[in-house]
Amino acid sequence: xxxxxxxxxxxxxxxxxxxxxxxxxxxxxxxxxxxxxxxxxxxxxxxxxxxxxxxxxxxxxxxxxxxxxxxxxxxxxxxxxxxxxxxxxxxxxxxxxxxxxxxxxxxxxxxxxxxxxxxxxxxxxxxxxxxxxxxxxxxxxxxxx
Numbered sequence: 001x002x003x004x005x006x007x008x009x010x011x012x013x014x015x016x017x018x019x020x021x022x023x024x025x026x027x028x029x030x031x032x033x034x035x036x037x038x039x040x041x042x043x044x045x046x047x048x049x050x051x052x053x054x055x056x057x058x059x060x061x062x063x064x065x066x067x068x069x070x071x072x073x074x075x076x077x078x079x080x081x082x083x084x085x086x087x088x089x090x091x092x093x094x095x096x097x098x099x100x101x102x103x104x105x106x107x108x109x110x111x112x113x114x115x116x117x118x119x120x121x122x123x124x125x126x127x128x129x130x131x132x133x134x135x136x137x138x139x140x141x142x143x144x145x
Contacts, residue, residue: 007052007059012087017058018051019089021076021097023068044068048093050086073097 010016024047046065051058065071076093084092 005054005057005059007050007054007061010050010052010061010086012085012090014052014086015082016050016052016080016084016086016089017082018080019076019078019093020049021046021065021071021073021093022049023047023071023074046071048090050089052086053082071097073099 023044025044044067046068048063048065050061050063052061053059073096076096078089078092080089
């Protein structure tokens with residue numbers, strides 16, 4: 001098992017590789033933002049993980065955003081591939097978080113298939129027709145090529 005390198009501080013002008021915001025359970029992780037009498041952070045929290053370059057290797061900067069209940073969007077993933085700075089990625093993530101919940105969930109619903117079983121059957125039938133060199137032109141009408 002390898003240990004992931006951690007970047008302590010990141011500069012806002014530094015180029016980043018990737019930004020992810022997700023809900024994680026830190027399992028009573030000791031974190032500087034938690035006071036000593038709390039005994040660490042408990043429960044599900046939203047974390048912002050930024051991937052940056054440290055000595056030619058990918059390193060991860062973790063930033064706790066707060067309790068998971070405060071964020072309606074489940075997860076945000078923004079690839080940058082060294083094109084955008086840390087500040088630009090954080091601004092983009094803040095913009096996505098500010099969108100109404102219905103807007104973001106509607107966009108997620110468009111991407112996800114509605115019925116996996118029906119989609120799999122349709123894909124299987126299309127593959128069979130392609131193997132037989134047959135085209136379906138309309139319901140009940142097919143043409144052999």
